[in-house]
Structures are given as structure tokens and as C-alpha cells.
Amino acid sequence: MKKFLAIAFVLCFVMLTSYAHATLIGVQGGPRPDILINTSARVDYTESTDLFVFTGDDLKITYADTTKDYLSGTGFTTKFTLSGYVDAFGNWTGGITGYDMVEIVTEGTVTIKGVTYGFGTVLLAGEVKAFGWANFGTPSVPKFDFLIDKATLSGLLTTLSAPPDLPWSTAYDTGVISTGESGQIIDWSDDFSLTEMKGDKFPLVPEPGTLLLLGSGLLGLAGYSRFRLHRKKK
Numbered sequence: 001m002k003k004f005l006a007i008a009f010v011l012c013f014v015m016l017t018s019y020a021h022a023t024l025i026g027v028q029g030g031p032r033p034d035i036l037i038n039t040s041a042r043v044d045y046t047e048s049t050d051l052f053v054f055t056g057d058d059l060k061i062t063y064a065d066t067t068k069d070y071l072s073g074t075g076f077t078t079k080f081t082l083s084g085y086v087d088a089f090g091n092w093t094g095g096i097t098g099y100d101m102v103e104i105v106t107e108g109t110v111t112i113k114g115v116t117y118g119f120g121t122v123l124l125a126g127e128v129k130a131f132g133w134a135n136f137g138t139p140s141v142p143k144f145d146f147l148i149d150k151a152t153l154s155g156l157l158t159t160l161s162a163p164p165d166l167p168w169s170t171a172y173d174t175g176v177i178s179t180g181e182s183g184q185i186i187d188w189s190d191d192f193s194l195t196e197m198k199g200d201k202f203p204l205v206p207e208p209g210t211l212l213l214l215g216s217g218l219l220g221l222a223g224y225s226r227f228r229l230h231r232k233k234k
Helices: 003-021 208-233
Strands: 034-048 051-062 068-070 077-086 092-095 101-107 108-111 115-117 122-126 128-136 141-148 174-179 191-201
Touching: 034 077, 034 174, 051 191, 068 108, 077 128, 092 128, 141 191
Parallel strands: none
Antiparallel strands: 034 051, 034 191, 051 068, 051 077, 077 092, 077 101, 101 122, 108 115, 128 141, 141 174, 174 191
8 A cells, every 4th residue: 555655646746747847748628618819829939038928819718608708809809918937948937027927908898798897907817837838740830838826816707606607717727728830940049939829728627537537547556556465464
């Protein structure tokens, strides 16, 4: 049993420390709600200052029941900005002053769940706690993923009604994923700009199937450990 606990501890440690690596951290599209970031988003990186900035318009929220609220359109815009510092090896070294990620109404009014909100309303904000990136394929396709710390989440979307209607939750970290255009490349040794980026953000709620698989696997390991211990005692 002790051996099983030791293995479980090592696995948890590896999972936690893997967030420090400068590769994709494996954030996958989560359950709804999902906020779609438009395809004209962009990433700008300045090598001399290490400043990384990801900007775009948030188009819409799609809820669990497949209904939608549009966050940008003719005459109204919700801007998304994610900023921080990345070193020459592609390691996230820290966030900016204030929130690293901010989603804010910058033009007109936005209607969410039948209520209208105006210019300057912060819909969602938080701090980056993990970051990953990769160049995939030939020609290269740049990809990024981020974890936004649930303990730092704030904004209108965290204050609305309780589940299952809640557009957002502070009970879970927020995942952000983004993909660029074919032929672009991430190169931390020089300034670069990636245009026509697109992406999504969503709460990272564990899916029941994932939890069941993990739980059954751990129970299986525990049972096997106890079986071996019982045989040794005989």
C-alpha cells in the first residue's frame, strides 16, 4: 500500500511540475460554457522586453444548453487581452501589473442572459498560472495554451446565477487555447507577430468519464498492491 501511495505521489508531482515546461501543457476544449475568440486575434512578442501580448475580440458564449450570447458584433465589441513576460527559452516568467487576462466591453452594450451591460464592464479577469506553446507540422502552425488561476478570477461572468445556468465559475481554473495560421512560427529569439489567431476559453470542469477512469485506475492499483501484500504475508 505504501508503494502505491508513493507512486501516486510521484504521478501527482510530475503532473503539477509539468506546468513549468515551455511546451503545450495539454489544455483541452472543456465543457460549456465556451467563449470563442475571433479569427482576427493576434500575438505580439518583443524580445528586448520579453513582453508577450495576445489580443482579440470575444465573439460569443455558448452555454451548456447550446444557447448563445454574442459579445461582439455590429456596434458592440468585447475585447480580450492576455499579457505577460516570456524569456528567450519560451518560459513564462511573470504577469503584468494588474490582471494578466482581461475581457472587457469596449464599445456599445452587451446582453448576457437577458440583461444589458455597457462600456467598461469587465466580464472576466484573472492571473496566468501556467503557459505552454508549440510549433506543429510543416509548414508550422503555432499553438498556445494557458491556465488562469481560479483563485484570481473576477468579473461579471463569475457573479451571475448558480449552475447549470452560470456562465462562469470560480470553482475551476479557466483554460485558454489558441491556434495560428499555417506557415507562421514561434521564435523567442526575436520579435514576432502572429496574425489571424483564433481561440477559446472555458472552465476546466473534470468530465465524469475522466473522473471515473482515473478513479477506477487508482482503485485497481490499490487493489493490486493489497493483493501482493497479502501474498507476501502468506
